[in-house]
Amino acid sequence: MKLVCAQSDLSTNLSLVSRAVPSRPTHPVLANVLLQADAQTNQVSLTAFDLSLGIRTSFNAEVWEGGAIALPAKLLVDITSRLPEGEITLDDESAVTGATSSGEGLIVTLTPKSGHYQVRAMGAEDFPELPIIENTEVLHLTIAALIEGLRGSLFATSSDETKQVLTGVHLTVKQDTLEFAATDGHRLAVVETTNESPLGNESQLQVTVPSRAMRELERMLAHHSSSEETVALYFDQGQVVFAWQNQRLTSRTLEGQYPTYRQLIPRQFERQLTIERRQFLSTLERIAVLADQKNNIVKISIDSAAQEITLSCELQDVGSGRESMPAQISGEDIEIAFNVRYLMEGLKALPSSEIQIHLNQSLTPVIFTPVGGLKMTYLAMPVQIRN
Numbered sequence: 001m002k003l004v005c006a007q008s009d010l011s012t013n014l015s016l017v018s019r020a021v022p023s024r025p026t027h028p029v030l031a032n033v034l035l036q037a038d039a040q041t042n043q044v045s046l047t048a049f050d051l052s053l054g055i056r057t058s059f060n061a062e063v064w065e066g067g068a069i070a071l072p073a074k075l076l077v078d079i080t081s082r083l084p085e086g087e088i089t090l091d092d093e094s095a096v097t098g099a100t101s102s103g104e105g106l107i108v109t110l111t112p113k114s115g116h117y118q119v120r121a122m123g124a125e126d127f128p129e130l131p132i133i134e135n136t137e138v139l140h141l142t143i144a145a146l147i148e149g150l151r152g153s154l155f156a157t158s159s160d161e162t163k164q165v166l167t168g169v170h171l172t173v174k175q176d177t178l179e180f181a182a183t184d185g186h187r188l189a190v191v192e193t194t195n196e197s198p199l200g201n202e203s204q205l206q207v208t209v210p211s212r213a214m215r216e217l218e219r220m221l222a223h224h225s226s227s228e229e230t231v232a233l234y235f236d237q238g239q240v241v242f243a244w245q246n247q248r249l250t251s252r253t254l255e256g257q258y259p260t261y262r263q264l265i266p267r268q269f270e271r272q273l274t275i276e277r278r279q280f281l282s283t284l285e286r287i288a289v290l291a292d293q294k295n296n297i298v299k300i301s302i303d304s305a306a307q308e309i310t311l312s313c314e315l316q317d318v319g320s321g322r323e324s325m326p327a328q329i330s331g332e333d334i335e336i337a338f339n340v341r342y343l344m345e346g347l348k349a350l351p352s353s354e355i356q357i358h359l360n361q362s363l364t365p366v367i368f369t370p371v372g373g374l375k376m377t378y379l380a381m382p383v384q385i386r387n
Contacts, residue, residue, distance in 0.1 A: 001067025001092035003037045003044060007112065009059040010088060011080045013046050014073075016247075019216055020048035020055040021073040029126040032070035035090075036124070039066040043246075047130060048073060053213050054130045054250040055220075067092055068124035071108060075119060083112045092121070130250050133234040133241050137205075139173055140230040143221050143244070145193035148351075149180035150218040152191035152376045155345045157211040158184035165256035168208040173233075175204075181261050182211075187342050188261055189349065192375040207235045208258050213251035217242055220249065265379060266365055269358040271331030273302065273309070274371065277355045281347040283323050284340060287311050290321045291340045297383060298340040304329045313340075336362045337385045346378040 017033055025031040034047040045058035069092055080088070089111040106121040150169070158166035163185070172179040173195060180191045221231070224245075231244040235253065242249045284298065290313040291298050301310040309327050314320040336359065347355070352370030359366040362385070368378040 001037050001069060002065040002090070003061045003063045004087050004089050005044060005059070005061035007080065007083050007085050007088050009061070010090075011077075011083070013057045013059050014077050014080055016057050016220065017046045017048040017055045018073045018077050019219075020050055020053045022050040025050070029070055029122055029128075031073060032122055032127065033073045033076065034068065034070050034124060034127040036068040037061070037063045037066050037090075039063045045246075047127070049128055049130055049250075051128065052210070052252045053216065054248075055216065056130060056248040056250075058246040069106060069108060070122040070124055070127045071119060072121070079110065079117055079119070083110075084114070086113045088112050130248070131239045131241070133236045133239055136234050136236050139178075139195065139205075139233040141178060141193075141195065141233055143224055143226070143229050143231060145178060145195075146231055146242075147218060147221055148374060149178065149191045149193050150214055152349050152351070152374065153180040153182040153189045154211055154214055154218065155349055156182040156184060156187050156189035156378075160184070165208055165254050165258055168210045168254040169214045170208045170258045170261075171206065173205040181258075183259060183261055186339070186381050187346065188264060188377075188379040189346070190261065190265075190377045190379075205235070206258070207240055208254040208256075209240055209251055210254060213240075213249065217249050220247060264365060265367065265377060266358075266360060268360075269331075269367070270360045271302065271329070271334060271358070273330075273357040274328040274354055275309070275325070275357065277347055277350060277353060277370075279325055280355070281344060283311055283325055284344050284347070287313050287321050287323065288340045288344065290315060290319060293318045296339050296341055297337050298343065299335060299337045299385060301335050302327075302329060302331075302333055304331065304333050334359070334362055335385060336366070336382045338366075338380060338382055342380045346380060350376060350378060 022030055036045045042060055042063050043058050044061045047056040091109045108119050108121045110117040153169050166184055170181040176195050178193050178195045182189050231242050234241045238253055240251050240253050287298050294315050299312045307329055308324050310324040312322040346368055350370045352373050354371040356369050356371055363382055365379050365381055370376055
């Protein structure tokens, strides 16, 4: 195998796929990136796979001789990222060293403008194949819709591995909408976006994808200049594949019944507030400096007559903080308390200048929605105020 490529192409694509390389591989070959070079198409593809998450990406190169080889991921990333810009020649010297077919003694040489680096490699035949999903209905989603859905839901996933199904984002594909949901048991984020390719029948498809895979998907899509491009989504028992342009992400899906979250969202409310999101968020960030000192609790007093809310935090032996801000309020006065982190993370994800807050009692679910634009619902459970 022999090819010439740009240092920037090799470095960028390596750092992209290497995020799927496990930090503690269960098998030595999984610490590698599979490099495949095609002399007919002049394409080089790189693949990393930890048996759960797989990332494949490809780029143009001048391929003199095709072939495939497994290269040590971390070492290759570290070397190529430090090489000067310009062309790099990659040469598999297995023929020279008389390597065996099992991959022992394989050496790949990287030759930049100045210098010469040799790296021990493994045979491509040891590298596990990425799952392929065939004969299933393909859905096409715009990059914009996917990013919108992921930004509005990923932050609410659980990090508790004992409730594994809650560590993922739940996707529901309906007739003409795609719904993203995430909950950790204390809060819930639901985003509804348009589905570009309506389902052929009345059925709906549901799948829960690990948050790690979804974070990588969001990161990869964020680099694309055109948000109107589409991503093909395939899923089958236990696997999901997102494919676009020259990139592909595959992930296992999470087993188990996802909570029927729609039943958790109240339909009627006794109180409603409209408030400026950025002002609310910056006020919370200031109060959080104190709240962080102990229990992360912030108290919100709603004053209907004055049309304002007061945020406060009082900590014995530490200090106290209090700030008021205007709000459009309908309904009776009430005092309610939250984990300040849950409020701030939800407000950062709500993509509008104004938000509405809907609530009933001091310990019932509180709903936050953006005014106009994206269809997003954020539910946060209040905490008990201990006087």
